[in-house]
Amino acid sequence: MGTEEAHDDHGHHLPAVEDWPRGFGEASWWPFVTALGAAGVYVAAALYILGRGDSAIVGPMVGPAALVATIGIFLVGLYGWTYHAFVVKFWSRDASAQSANKLRWGMLAFLGSELATFGGLFGYYFYIRTGDWESIFVGIPELTGSLVLINTALLILSSITLHYAHLAIRKNDRRKFIGGLAGTLLLGVVFIGGQVYEYYEFIIHEGFTLTSGFFGSAFFGLTGLHGLHVSLGAVLLGIVFARALLGQYSAERHVSVSTASMYWHFVDVVWIFLVVVLYVGAEVGG
Known part of the structure; x- marks a missing residue:
């Protein structure tokens, strides 16, 4: 050498x-x-x-x-x-299909570990809920208000815009690709802001906190963990967006767009499950 x-x-x-x-x-x-x-x-x-x-x-x-x-x-x-x-x-x-597949499989393995984490927490929650429901849901505020519905719609819409952005770069349409990424990132940031505002309303105005019984710890633990994942996803999308502005993607080179999309769609699905189990489930249980 x-x-x-x-x-x-x-x-x-x-x-x-x-x-x-x-x-x-x-x-x-x-x-x-x-x-x-x-x-x-x-x-x-x-x-x-x-x-x-x-x-x-x-x-x-x-x-x-x-x-x-x-x-x-x-x-x-x-x-x-x-x-x-x-x-x-x-x-x-060189654009290597083998390297790209390794990165995609690496992201799938990571998402598998994340699925196990959320699955374990949900399993514990379901186990506790088999007990006395009335004592679990005492003192909780109304959860299924307009804010959670708007936040859910924003997150679902962000998955749609990201999907179309991914399709655009596979067709070498950089304008639609950057526009879709920008829209996805904006929706994700607004979602995070909405969750922070929801926490503010619950903690300051409703007195519903992490120490408000089992459901309080489950609610803030699961939604907070999900919020951390959305924040990480926003960081990843921000990096992808910055690289897109530098012209570092093409129809042959977009593996990091694929892996970031997989992660974002995952947190979207987890949120829908959270809404059904925690928000709607609490209304039914209460």
């Missing part, structure tokens, strides 16, 4: 020695940084609990500060991972 070739192979800034996924054999620390940031969210939640009450072990701001720090680590790791995986030398790499 010549000096120039060696420089090309190892001249990238760490922690990635070479730009993954060229050959899928190069080491990268970015996935571990991303996982560390994600795991830190649970640590921050524990610190928040330990900082409450008269017998608090840590200060009340330790938990929120840790949450901000870990989210920062997560976003930095996600950026580095995405940059080295897809952006660097994008056009110099």
